[in-house]
Amino acid sequence: MKLKIFLIILLCFFTSGCWNYNELNELAIVTGIGIDKHENGYKVSLMISNSRSTQSSSREGEAQTTVFTGTGKTFTEALSNIDVKTPRNLYLGHLEVVLVDEEIAKDNINIVLENLMRNPETAKKYYIAIARDNKSEEILKGLSPLESFPSQNISLNIQNSSQSEGISTEMVLSEFIKTILKQGVNSIAPSISIQGEENKIDNQESLKETEPKAMLKARSIGLFKDFKLVTWTTEKESQGINIINNKTERLYVTTELDKNKKVVVLLDSTKCKSDININDLNINLNINVKGAIVETDTDLDLENPKTIEKINKSTEKEIKNLVFDGINLAQKYKTDIFGFGNMIYRKDFKYWYKVKKEWDDNYFPKINFKVKVNANIESKGALENTIKEKKNES
């Protein structure tokens, strides 16, 4: 009896096991996908990171990546077109970035999302970005002198420019889908393009030069309305949008006190609280900002509290301008990317279902915003006063 049970258990192991067994060298690790429009339908480019490389490069941890492309009427058809060309199994588990061509984004991005979300292999934690001005295939091929893997080059580029500059925004696929499915929110996505000589971006030789001929550059945010890309922002507008969405971690703001008295302030904590009044559609934004002075080229007396007060005031004004830039753009293109509709849904869902269909087109552009900024400069860095002021004193 014991032997029988043992055999049955053993049989379970041997008959059911191994179905997803894959040695690492049998996998083609896809770290980036680019989707472009093509005359046949779609052109999909896959960046495969573990291509054959020399012994020395594997020791340094460098990988040579290859980009495979395939076309097809549907996304899946294009993928299987690539599968035929590669000797290994395509493995999407470590996907890091998905680039969608501007044309597809303007048309309908759902085509891409549907397939990616349905695939159980992918982790849904990869960045989604729009290829702006360039084909996504070209951007995928882009090499960087600093990063070994081009896909990381793209994702780190987006991360960095959204965290420290507030120009771009980090958007992973799961979050992108979440905002699309939520009531009363529209999505945004970062964009990326090539700067420099476009045909040199995939040239290994150009990496050896001290100044690469072409580099990838994170660009501003694209605003979506449902599944369609409606407009791009300018850098200031995207900063404003990021402030309202509480997505800024660090932000440099240049303010002008008087004429030619410029001060650069680094905001390391911005908190935005919004409060909506449903009856007359008024929204109050309370923004609390903490920062530090990082640069000034004039003779301000920073030891005087009044000067600091002045800087606070002008920073507040500057931020107000940024915020209104963002709001105006969104209202102009009639897309509620801030999720105020969602706030109404949470406050009064009966009212929300009444206005839901016309919210973006009729209600959102008419909202009155009252923005109150409270800036507080807490630090002056390593210097107590400006150097010029000190010179004048002595």
Add this chain to the structure above:
Amino acid sequence: MKLDKNINKIFSKINEINGNSPDITTREIKIGFKKVGYIYLESVSSDDKISDFLVRSITRLKKFSFLDNFFTNLYNELKNSIANSKMKTIDNYDDMFYYLASGFTIVVVNGFNKAIVLETRETLDRGVTEPSTEVTIRGPKDSMTENYNKNIGLIRKRIKDPNLWFKEIEVGKRTKTKVSIGYIKDIADPNKVKRVIDKINKIDIDGVLDSGYIRDFLTNDERSSFPTIISTERPDTVCASLLEGKVIVVVENTPFVLIMPGILANFIHAAEDNYQKAINVSMTRVLRFLAMIVTIMAPGLYIALTTFNQEIIPNTLLISLAIQRSSVPFPTSFSVIILMITFEILRESDMRLPETMGTSISIVGALVLGDAAVNAGIVSPIVVIVVAITSVTSLLFTDMDIVNAFRWWRLLFIILSTLMGLIGFIVAGIIFIIKLCSIETLDVPYLTPISPLYPKFLMENIITIPRNKMKKRPTYLDDLDINRMGEK
């Protein structure tokens, strides 16, 4: 068989039974009217002692040779003349052989069917040396030897308590080895002591050459790889266990003393833990616990992650692993097992070889394991790292049995991970925990104090606490006296 009266008959009988062994020495001395003979085994007896004391004393007895009570006189004379000797009279052949083999000399007198035995043993032991298997930096540096009495002496020297009791039992039909069960009477649980004594009394074996022979009779877990009896050559470890209320078994002719019952924590701890600062030892113990987990699970986890569940490995690492593997033709599990076998062979050969040749082996081993296998494309560098970590962590433990037990479980983790990936790994983990929970010795579960939980002793066993805070003995041993400090 009763002794004969005629000494020539006795001599011939001994030679006959022993098959004319070359080391049997017999001699006959005429003292007046009486014939006195003596027999000893040259190989185990000291010639000096015999000629110095025995022969001189016997020849001095000439004047009594006509008396009827010559035998008694001889006994008294020998007793008075030989310093520090054990003397006995015997009257049969079975006893005679026992004493002969133990290094005693038998004195027989013609006309008496009794014989005098007196100790003329040659010391065949080495002296007390430093322990070779359980080396410590801090702490006593003496170790048990092959001498039974010295071993008991080393324990007695440390615990000068009249309640330290030893019960001696003779085991082995042919070897007649002395085995003694030691315990502190007013601490150890009498039930446990009785069970150990009963088990040893029941042993039916022809020979006992090491405490390892006895160990298999004391437990009934021959199908489990985990040791449940601690064996140590450190007298301080033995004494610490006695003070905890454990039972020890000292066996003749072996430096390894058995301690019962043993729990898993005992095998992970080292003797040195008791002598260093508690707060530092705690860190070491956590490391050792970690090492135990690594040595059992690391290869299995590596196989599960790289062949089934790649999504867990970070992106850059996965790509670099994939590139490293690109030139290796064998499956990952195969190369892991090959490398592990190679290591085990090297370890075994290193242990058996004399020390002078050991270094050359380790150089070859390091080259074969490390560089050549990678360059030849048989294994990938990361596999070498995994197997190296596994092997190094396994050497943290002093008890050879537990190291070899881990080896079995490592194999189970490797096999199940190869078949089913992380699911198999978890199944192996469940089997591992169930197995650990099911072991017990002398009613003490193996995973005490974790399961069953003894919160008070968790701190003491998993990490450690300073001596001045250790107020109680471990209660899970059912000690009679649980107070280390204060009144009984």
